Amino acid sequence: MTRSPTTPSATPGSPVTVITGGSSGIGAATAAELIQRGHRIVVTGRDKAKLDRVVAELQHDRDDLVILAAPGDACDPLAVATAIDLAQRSYGRLDNVVANAGFSTHDSLLDGDPDRWQDMLLTNVLGPMVLIQAALPALRATRGRIVLIGSVAGLKNSAGNVYSVTKWAVTGLAENTRLLVTGDGIGVTLVAPGRVATPFWQRDGANTMPAGPALSDHDVAASVSWALDQPLGVDINTVVIRPIGQAV
Ligand SMILES: NC(=O)c1ccc[n+]([C@@H]2O[C@H](COP(=O)([O-])OP(=O)(O)OC[C@H]3O[C@@H](n4cnc5c(N)ncnc54)[C@H](OP(=O)(O)O)[C@@H]3O)[C@@H](O)[C@H]2O)c1
Numbered sequence: 001m002t003r004s005p006t007t008p009s010a011t012p013g014s015p016v017t018v019i020t021g022g023s024s025g026i027g028a029a030t031a032a033e034l035i036q037r038g039h040r041i042v043v044t045g046r047d048k049a050k051l052d053r054v055v056a057e058l059q060h061d062r063d064d065l066v067i068l069a070a071p072g073d074a075c076d077p078l079a080v081a082t083a084i085d086l087a088q089r090s091y092g093r094l095d096n097v098v099a100n101a102g103f104s105t106h107d108s109l110l111d112g113d114p115d116r117w118q119d120m121l122l123t124n125v126l127g128p129m130v131l132i133q134a135a136l137p138a139l140r141a142t143r144g145r146i147v148l149i150g151s152v153a154g155l156k157n158s159a160g161n162v163y164s165v166t167k168w169a170v171t172g173l174a175e176n177t178r179l180l181v182t183g184d185g186i187g188v189t190l191v192a193p194g195r196v197a198t199p200f201w202q203r204d205g206a207n208t209m210p211a212g213p214a215l216s217d218h219d220v221a222a223s224v225s226w227a228l229d230q231p232l233g234v235d236i237n238t239v240v241i242r243p244i245g246q247a248v
Pocket residue numbers: 020021022023024025026027044045046047048050072073074075100101102103104123149150151152192193194195196197198199200201217
């Protein structure tokens with residue numbers, strides 16, 4: 001991605017944002033959107049090569065440092081603490097975290113594989129909890145913001161949907177966290193997308209996305225950016241975003 005003539009340069013005062021799962025889909029699009037808005041970014045993800053490719057593309061030939069990779073698992077407390085530390089050491093501050101890393105096993109309570117559910121539960125539920133815990137001291141200092149990527153599946157039930165259970169937990173975590181930190185001046189936003197066309201829907205080489213309209217990852221990134229860019233003292237609590245035409 002080349003820098004548009006209007007892209008602001010990062011300065012020591014530019015906001016700093018850590019995004020988990022920044023190597024693909026919504027996380028990578030959010031990194032790109034926030035860099036366009038002058039943020040400095042740390043992205044995480046398990047696949048180092050994939051992460052490095054996104055970082056190289058977004059850093060491109062800029063003179064100012066705008067993005068760094070912190071490879072690691074979103075539910076490993078040490079890896080998450082390392083990402084937070086990298087942001088603070090490299091950029092001197094931390095303003096926002098986006099708990100985005102997540103996936104679906106795309107199966108059912110009826111016939112799904114509990115081993116795969118375990119990974120999904122850890123990534124989708126423990127991951128955001130670990131991120132929030134690691135980031136809170138720094139966010140208290142900057143009166144920063146937390147965005148959790150939930151899902152419409154975390155607001156509505158569908159029969160036997162195990163992924164949906166993990167996203168209901170994220171919905172609860174968002175309000176639970178808001179109650180904990182609003183007195184510290186920290187904002188908490190749940191962004192709950194409907195269907196988004198990303199690699200999320202790939203399973204065993206096949207695309208499992210149901211037929212019908214879908215958002216782009218950039219549509220969701222724009223909502224994340226909007227929530228982060230609110231004026232001081234304003235906290236957007238829940239954003240539900242669907243493509244027009246998605247009925248459920
Ligand atoms: N696509 C949709 O329709 C949709 C709708 C509602 C909500 N969401 C949510 O949006 C978020 C982003 O999904 P996406 O659609 O952008 O999917 P995606 O393109 O598959 O991106 C998922 C990202 O998370 C990372 N990730 C997965 N497990 C991880 C782990 N344990 N530790 C660290 N990173 C991990 C992946 O990198 P590695 O695999 O290399 O780790 C990748 O960077 C997820 O929370 C998902 O549940 C998606």
